[in-house]
Amino acid sequence: MQIKKEEVINSILDSAENEFFNLGYDKASMRTIAKNADTTLGNVYNYFDSKEDLFSKIVDKPYNMMQSIFRNHNSYSKGDELLEIKNIDAWRKELRSTLHRYLPMFTKPFVILIEGSTGTKYSHARDALVNLLAEHFHEHIYEYNKSYENVELAPVFAEELIDGVIKIVKNYDDINIQERLITEYVVFFAVGTMGILNN
Amino acid sequence: MQIKKEEVINSILDSAENEFFNLGYDKASMRTIAKNADTTLGNVYNYFDSKEDLFSKIVDKPYNMMQSIFRNHNSYSKGDELLEIKNIDAWRKELRSTLHRYLPMFTKPFVILIEGSTGTKYSHARDALVNLLAEHFHEHIYEYNKSYENVELAPVFAEELIDGVIKIVKNYDDINIQERLITEYVVFFAVGTMGILNN
Amino acid sequence: MQIKKEEVINSILDSAENEFFNLGYDKASMRTIAKNADTTLGNVYNYFDSKEDLFSKIVDKPYNMMQSIFRNHNSYSKGDELLEIKNIDAWRKELRSTLHRYLPMFTKPFVILIEGSTGTKYSHARDALVNLLAEHFHEHIYEYNKSYENVELAPVFAEELIDGVIKIVKNYDDINIQERLITEYVVFFAVGTMGILNN
Amino acid sequence: MQIKKEEVINSILDSAENEFFNLGYDKASMRTIAKNADTTLGNVYNYFDSKEDLFSKIVDKPYNMMQSIFRNHNSYSKGDELLEIKNIDAWRKELRSTLHRYLPMFTKPFVILIEGSTGTKYSHARDALVNLLAEHFHEHIYEYNKSYENVELAPVFAEELIDGVIKIVKNYDDINIQERLITEYVVFFAVGTMGILNN
DNA sequence: AATGAATGAGGGTTCATTCAT
């Protein structure tokens, strides 16, 4: 019975994960979630208080991971000396090994958290991540070219960097391909920003 | 009387523009649109046949502009020799004058068309734009570095380029700022892609 | 101006007559009536208090005719000696001349009154006519065959006789064809009822 | 529970049958149906997909019966030799036994199908029936009196024959009375048409 | 623990009627 119960819960969570992943919070349907979990609508409400609660249960893990990364994100800025590197392939190698640590975070629930949480109390999560990254860009810009006049692009870069990563994660299941493409995508951002700052 | 009528129509259009802008087509509420236009739900239907019709009235102008750009977009690729240019500022100047022609398209309605048209007959617009751009990236990649191994990034670049522009348009009303930032953002993409292809 | 006014009124009445004729009271649309009368919805209400009032103005003439016929309908039963007649062609001739007097009643407004008045205070008109005719049938039946066991058919005969006439009027505009077909249709009823009463 | 469910379904079906019977499809109100079924509007939609679906569930049985009769209605025309029979009572007997097979079709749902289906995909049913019968009349007329000059009456006869049957079904619930009256009504049509064709 | 029936608020839409001009 103990086992049985967990089976049902997992079945619901799986079904919900798919639904939220495909449609986002607002357009997701509790009926569909129940149906694809091979259980009843009423029974879903025996295990989860509400649609929002169910969403929380799925999204909480990546949310907490993100929070803890935020708290000690100074460790992240160790890569700053990269800016000095002239050889792009060296960047690729360095970045790949750094990314490797974060890759486990890029799961379906993370994608849901970032782009499917509109309408929930988690909708700030995406903004927080964007802002954190935007700050980074901002700092780098300031550090590298104090007189650069298009600083407003920092949040744009941040957002599109994140969305690009999300897009790669959504489209490619194979973790190796993910790693290769995300690395290259981040290198692209590094090269691009360096380029416009250089001149 | 003539004036009165247009006032109401504009009031409805403004209200609808905001609603569609904030919520997208599907989640937008005709009741809310009416309320924010200081009129009655029934009266909205005196001026517009349906929700979809109201949406069309807002989105048609940027849609047609996009279509006409698509039809003669060969003129766009004339800028290919830019790739040879080493001086980034030259790129900036060239791109800025090119973008100048497209700037009138980048309005709130355009944003709605691109990211709020799910559920309408315009939902293909975003995809069409993304595909067109993705092809461009693809061609450039192939032209410049036949052995480049991360070609899968083309659609990602396309999508994030568009989303970045959208984000700029959303955040800055001043057309001059828009022009400056969009130009720089596109230059950033050019520099970035060139950089990763070069090595 | 006086003339102008009547023109508008007639235009509205004509348009309404068509609309009620084609759709019946309930499904008729005031908007459509106004449009087809080349005037405004609001203006229709300057001349007629309501949809029901407009309906009345169209249907009142045939209604009153019907009422006056009802009041002295004993004159109608003078044709009873027909029952003795064996020659059908004699019936045809006799009936045709009788019908001739009633033909002017079978106009579009009459049709509207009989089959398009559901939902109005005139909806009893049809029933009244049916009942009057049913009584006639009843009397004849009783007169001719006191032991006939299917007396309940009287109202059915009445209703179908009326509906048949209405159908002929609706489908044939030519008054001569109307006369020929209605006569024959009534003869058919006479022959039919006589036949089943005879045995 | 199983029982409870069927009770509600039947309650809704009954309520809907009455509503459609009284008002026809278009004017019937789902709210009224729900109210008269002692349930909620939303709950009606738990059992039936749409207004049209609910209508189908009521009308499908008589519709299918009608269709199967249409498919092998050649068996019907076998009674043609009846035309030679001079004894009306023989006709009565013969017709009654023929009608007996069709009687189960003549229910409230059948009435709804024939006169209340405007606005649904079943709206052709009445026309189909009328046309089939009109053809029959046409053939008989031609067969029996090639020079008869009022052939236009065929569709009128067809329509009024049907409407008469409908009227009987509407007014008499007792199946035996139905049988007696419908038989007599059809005999009346036979005698009537024979009479006018004979001369 | 599980069912699925029931609820109610909200969605888009139509239309007779009223009212200010």
Add this chain to the structure above:
DNA sequence: AATGAATGAACCCTCATTCAT
């Protein structure tokens, strides 16, 4: 007299949530 904008009640339908069993 004429306009047509505005209203409000009713339409069909959806869906998260609750509740009795």
